[in-house]
Amino acid sequence: MLYDDNLKGFIRMKRVLVSAVLFCILINAGCSKNQPEDSRIVTHSHKEKGDIVMKQNLLCLMLAYPENIIGVECDENGWVYVAMKSGKRILYDDKRTKTYDEKMETPDLQDMMEQGYPLYDIDNLLDKGNDPGRVRVYAMLKEVYGESRKQIEANLVTVRFGYKNCRFNSSNKAAESLKKAGVELTELINKHKSVSAFIYPVGGTYSYRLISGTNRLSAHSFGTAVDLSVSKYDYWKWASREQGQKRLDSYPKEIVRVFENNGFIWGGKWGHFDIMHYEYRPELIFKSRYFAGKPLSDECWFKGIETEDADIKNYIQLIDKALK
Numbered sequence: 001m002l003y004d005d006n007l008k009g010f011i012r013m014k015r016v017l018v019s020a021v022l023f024c025i026l027i028n029a030g031c032s033k034n035q036p037e038d039s040r041i042v043t044h045s046h047k048e049k050g051d052i053v054m055k056q057n058l059l060c061l062m063l064a065y066p067e068n069i070i071g072v073e074c075d076e077n078g079w080v081y082v083a084m085k086s087g088k089r090i091l092y093d094d095k096r097t098k099t100y101d102e103k104m105e106t107p108d109l110q111d112m113m114e115q116g117y118p119l120y121d122i123d124n125l126l127d128k129g130n131d132p133g134r135v136r137v138y139a140m141l142k143e144v145y146g147e148s149r150k151q152i153e154a155n156l157v158t159v160r161f162g163y164k165n166c167r168f169n170s171s172n173k174a175a176e177s178l179k180k181a182g183v184e185l186t187e188l189i190n191k192h193k194s195v196s197a198f199i200y201p202v203g204g205t206y207s208y209r210l211i212s213g214t215n216r217l218s219a220h221s222f223g224t225a226v227d228l229s230v231s232k233y234d235y236w237k238w239a240s241r242e243q244g245q246k247r248l249d250s251y252p253k254e255i256v257r258v259f260e261n262n263g264f265i266w267g268g269k270w271g272h273f274d275i276m277h278y279e280y281r282p283e284l285i286f287k288s289r290y291f292a293g294k295p296l297s298d299e300c301w302f303k304g305i306e307t308e309d310a311d312i313k314n315y316i317q318l319i320d321k322a323l324k
């Protein structure tokens with residue numbers, strides 16, 4: 001009897017499960033009819049997807065470096081360049097297939113923009129190799145912040161950051177953005193005293209130096225990065241991933257949000273973590289803000305961005321004209 005009841009129960013449960021699965025399939029079929037964007041993604045060729053993403057990346061670069069980038073060019077062989085005010089042109093995509101190390105050593109703009117920066121709180125360290133912003137195109141940084149040490153230093157200004165004076169690059173609103181972040185952090189400390197220990201003493205801003213173990217200049221060399229209060233567990237070369245994870249767990253996310261709202265990315269969101277480090281990289285913040293998680297649309301590649309703004313409209317027209 002007991003066995004029969006169990007069997008009947010089992011059959012009933014199976015029917016319910018089958019009905020539920022069928023219901024889900026029908027619902028999904030209905031949804032996909034109502035979401036033409038999703039089905040369009042599937043029909044995009046690899047090249048078309050690349051073209052849409054390229055236009056989005058170029059727009060974010062133009063928004064991020066408005067005083068330096070004056071246009072986009074495509075030559076007769078299909079090579080796309082960003083045209084700088086100085087007359088220089090920076091190649092967008094060298095079309096080479098590269099390893100992670102090759103992207104770090106010889107990146108193009110496409111490599112620099114490739115990994116999406118997560119503009120949301122993270123609970124876990126990113127995987128090693130997922131380092132949005134760690135790839136830098138030095139030709140662009142030099143154009144914007146100074147070609148040489150002498151030129152960079154001529155662009156430095158002293159910024160009041162909380163109770164400390166810091167040297168930061170005045171070009172492209174970098175220093176202005178650090179100052180604004182400093183004011184917002186003071187307001188944060190007034191509300192939550194405990195965050196102060198994560199900010200002060202400030203580890204440093206401008207320092208003309210190579211990244212440890214490489215022959216590449218650090219972002220600190222351009223006066224566009226700040227290290228906050230340093231812990232021995234902040235850096236992937238000093239600490240294990242477990243130690244880095246513990247530091248991440250204890251880290252006030254409000255500090256990160258203040259910097260991100262002012263155009264900075266956080267080294268705590270790199271698989272090669274650098275938790276003390278904030279770097280002014282507005283192009284990556286724009287890309288996440290406007291395009292992250294949005295379906296690619298072949299009707300409108302800039303879907304997701306505010307188009308009433310005259311500057312943005314102008315950039316969109318420039319890009320469309322150059323890449324038609």
Ligand SMILES: [Zn+2]
Nearest residue numbers: 225226227277
């Ligand atoms: Zn740093």
